[in-house]
Each structure stands twice: as structure tokens, then as C-alpha cells.
Amino acid sequence: MADFEVHIDLTGETRRLKDPDRFSLEPALALTRGAFAPPAGLATFGSIGDSAPDTWGRRLMQRAERRSAEREARAVRTLAESDYLLGVADETRLGALRFRRVGEEVFQAPIQNGVPAVIELGRLLQITERILRDEETDEDLRLIFAPGSSLGGARPKASVVDQHGHLSIAKFPKETDEYSMETWEEIALRLADQAGIVTPRHELIEVAGKAVMLSRRFDRNGVIRIPFLSAMAMMNARDGERGSYPEIVDALAEHGAQGKTDAHALYRRVVFNVLISNVDDHLRNHGFLWLGKAGWSLSPAYDLNPVPTNLKARVLTTNIDLDEGTCSLDLLEAASGYFALTLAQGRTIIKEVATVTSTWRDTAKAVGARNSEINRMASAFEHDDLKRASVL
Known part of the structure; x- marks a missing residue:
């Protein structure tokens, strides 16, 4: 049993429901009069849960x-x-x-x-x-x-x-830590930038001889707060529940400001996750920002962390198609249609991202990673998927 539950009552909110700037906090909360309870089994609405600490x-x-x-x-x-x-x-x-x-x-x-x-x-x-x-x-x-x-x-x-x-x-x-996760997140973000993926402003700072990663908040524009919704909240999923990228695409198509554009951008991120073995891509690690009346749009990519294969198998936490998350070039190609792409368009994106991720050693050295760590992380980047993607 949850120790508290959130219920939202819009019965007497006629004025607010007529506001031209109104919008739903999440799909489970329709912009109509009445009382709303969270989906079955949840103590609160996902949008409110996003505001709570982890x-x-x-x-x-x-x-x-x-x-x-x-x-x-x-x-x-x-x-x-x-x-x-x-x-x-x-x-x-x-x-x-x-x-x-x-x-x-x-x-x-x-x-x-x-x-x-x-x-x-x-x-x-x-x-x-x-x-x-x-x-x-x-x-x-x-x-x-x-x-x-x-x-x-x-x-x-x-x-x-x-x-x-x-x-x-x-x-x-x-x-x-077995290696500097902050250093490798910075490396991943730099590679993502070069691969055409939107990221927050970021930098690596040395503090007392240790690496600290600084990432600018993308839900702020000066003092203005920008509404944010995680993919978990958008899809009414439970914490830890396994979702899929096609389901995220469906949510963007229904509630997004630029569904097709974001679907293509999301595919690029999936390809990137596969090629750098960013396997902790759970539904909290995908988000949307409110763009006004047009709807929700993909937030900048965040929490990009390559993981060597001796720590975790190369299986994404969010499935590439509806059923499978195993990192695989074949699966990426087969799933391209879910993202409003032809196979040729999907292969072009795969090739573009692979061209960037193949330079990971140079980027790691530029960031200042130690040679021992670079060798330690090789299995996250150097695998058959990269070899095949590089010659498409």
C-alpha cells in the first residue's frame, strides 16, 4: 500500500480550463472538468513523481x-x-x-x-x-x-x-568507482555533440585532483521554469518498468510538437547508445520539454554513460523494437521504420554516428582520460557493431 496518494480535482476549475495557455501535465490528466486518480498501482501521477527526488x-x-x-x-x-x-x-x-x-x-x-x-x-x-x-x-x-x-x-x-x-x-x-564515470560521461557528451545529438552545455572540471562533471539545467531559461516530463511519466510506466523506443515514438506522435523530427532524433540517440554501450537508458533517462501550444519535444540528451562489457552486457534497458534491447546493428536497421525512416535513411544515420564514435580514443585523450582507463573502456566502443556500421 502507498503511504499517500495524489488525486487532482478540476471540477471547479472552469476559468483555468478555458485559459488559452492551458496544457495537460501528462496524458493521464485530460483537460476536462472532474476528479482524476493516478493510474492503477501508482501512488501519484508521473508528472508529480518527476518532481520528487530519486x-x-x-x-x-x-x-x-x-x-x-x-x-x-x-x-x-x-x-x-x-x-x-x-x-x-x-x-x-x-x-x-x-x-x-x-x-x-x-x-x-x-x-x-x-x-x-x-x-x-x-x-x-x-x-x-x-x-x-x-x-x-x-x-x-x-x-x-x-x-x-x-x-x-x-x-x-x-x-x-x-x-x-x-x-x-x-x-x-x-x-x-573503478574508473572516472564523470570523465567518461564528458567523453560521451562530446561524441554526442559531434554526432548531431543535442546535449546540454557541459564541461569537466578538476576539483582537488578529481574530475567533476558540470551540466547546465535545460529546464531553465534564466528564471523561467520549463515544464519537463520523463518518458516514464509520459507512458504511465512504473519505476523500473521496461519500455521501448517505438512506444516513445508513439507518444511523440500523439503529444509531440514535432513528432517526425523528434522520431528521427531519437533514432540517432538509439544508434549512439548502441555504439557506445550506454545500456542504462531507462525511461527516466529520456525526457520532454513543453514548447507551448505545439506540444512536447525531446529534451537534450542526458546521462550518457558508456559501460564496458565486463560490468554489463550490451543490452539496452529500453527496447530497440517492441520486444528486444540487445545491441545489434541488424536490430537497429530492422527497427528504422518505427522511427519514420526508410532503411536507407536509417543506414545513413548509423554510418554518421559510427564515423564519430570510431574516434572515441582521440576524444578520450583530448578530455584527459588515462591510458589505463581508455584500455579499460575499449569493449564499450570497439565491437562488431561498430566495425559493420563503419563500412555501410
Whole structure:
């Protein structure tokens, strides 16, 4: 049983439903009068779930609750989903949704000292290291809670304001990492840029001798918040549920601002994922931005992480066709029709992406990856699919 459920009632919202700028938060919420409950088995709507923290943010909230219980000499309270949702810092919350309690003016959760500047990365890195070792202090949690609680994923990260004043995500290493995941995400993003895939602004920064990846938030335009919806929310899927790229294409065709263009762009991303072995491409790692009355459009690509085959088999988490996710050039070619492409068009995209990913060693060296790591990662890039794609 869920410990809370969200229900939305638009029965008395005639004025808002007539607003010319109105739009549905997600397909499950029709723009009609009435009461709505989440799809069966879900505690909340996907669009609201996108605003809640994932593993890292929840970890911070649980640590903060444990500290509070120790100070107050009471039992540790099990946090409810509502605690997680309302505990996220409003200033850094993903997308455009904001929450406040009935009768209150303050959006939840307010933060006292604002989002830290990029010059604070050294201190934030030290705090995340202490948290991962279970050695954090009350002051550590106070400093990291607001910038870190809103962010998804399991790895340590924090919101910062970059040197140009833009809200960004800083991704930190873990002492137990076998290789620098931040360095290889930067390498993947540079390759994606060259392969014609739209990505956020990004850079790799050295902090205390360690690589930290900085990625600009694409759901912000200055102070304007841009609505965001994950593919998981768009498709009414459950966390961890396996979806497929053709289903994402169908959602774009029905709700998208530029369905065919985005379908072609999505195919390019699938090809890229196959060729760099980015196998953690679950439905939370695909997103859409609201472009106004035209509808939803693919967000910039994010969380691109090549994985060597000794850690994970080359099987995508999101299926390439309706049933299969195994990385395969044959499967890519056979699936091209799902993406509104002819076989010839699909092969052209495969060839273009392969031409770029075949230069991965040069890009890795330019980023500063160590030779030992380059050799360690070779199986993610050098495989039969690349060989075949390069001679199409």
C-alpha cells in the first residue's frame, strides 16, 4: 500500500480550463472538468513523481531525518512519499511544478542560503565523500541538503550556479568507482555533440585532483521554469518498468510538437547508445520539454554513460523494437521504420554516428582520460557493431 496518494480535482476549475495557455501535465490528466486518480498501482501521477527526488536525494533526506531524531532523542521516522516530494528545494526542483500547503504562500521547500556557486565545488565534493563514508556532520547535511535533494539518480550530485549564472548539476565521483564515470560521461557528451545529438552545455572540471562533471539545467531559461516530463511519466510506466523506443515514438506522435523530427532524433540517440554501450537508458533517462501550444519535444540528451562489457552486457534497458534491447546493428536497421525512416535513411544515420564514435580514443585523450582507463573502456566502443556500421 502507498503511504499517500495524489488525486487532482478540476471540477471547479472552469476559468483555468478555458485559459488559452492551458496544457495537460501528462496524458493521464485530460483537460476536462472532474476528479482524476493516478493510474492503477501508482501512488501519484508521473508528472508529480518527476518532481520528487530519486535515490541520492532520498538518501540525503533520510540522513537528515536520522540526525534530527538523534538530536531530539526520538525514534527515527519513516519518511512518506509526501515528505520526499515536499522536501525538495523549490529553487532547484526539476521542471516547472511548484508545491505549497493549502493556506500558505511559501513554496516547498524554501532554502535559506540559495544555491551554491561553482566555486563551492571543493567543499561540496568533500561533503559527498563524507556522506558516502557515513561520516557526515550536521553542518554537512545543512549545506548539501538544498542543492542535492532535488536531483535524481543514485550517484552523488548537487545543484550549483555556474560562472555565467546558470543553474547547473555537478556530478561527483565515488571513491569506489573503478574508473572516472564523470570523465567518461564528458567523453560521451562530446561524441554526442559531434554526432548531431543535442546535449546540454557541459564541461569537466578538476576539483582537488578529481574530475567533476558540470551540466547546465535545460529546464531553465534564466528564471523561467520549463515544464519537463520523463518518458516514464509520459507512458504511465512504473519505476523500473521496461519500455521501448517505438512506444516513445508513439507518444511523440500523439503529444509531440514535432513528432517526425523528434522520431528521427531519437533514432540517432538509439544508434549512439548502441555504439557506445550506454545500456542504462531507462525511461527516466529520456525526457520532454513543453514548447507551448505545439506540444512536447525531446529534451537534450542526458546521462550518457558508456559501460564496458565486463560490468554489463550490451543490452539496452529500453527496447530497440517492441520486444528486444540487445545491441545489434541488424536490430537497429530492422527497427528504422518505427522511427519514420526508410532503411536507407536509417543506414545513413548509423554510418554518421559510427564515423564519430570510431574516434572515441582521440576524444578520450583530448578530455584527459588515462591510458589505463581508455584500455579499460575499449569493449564499450570497439565491437562488431561498430566495425559493420563503419563500412555501410
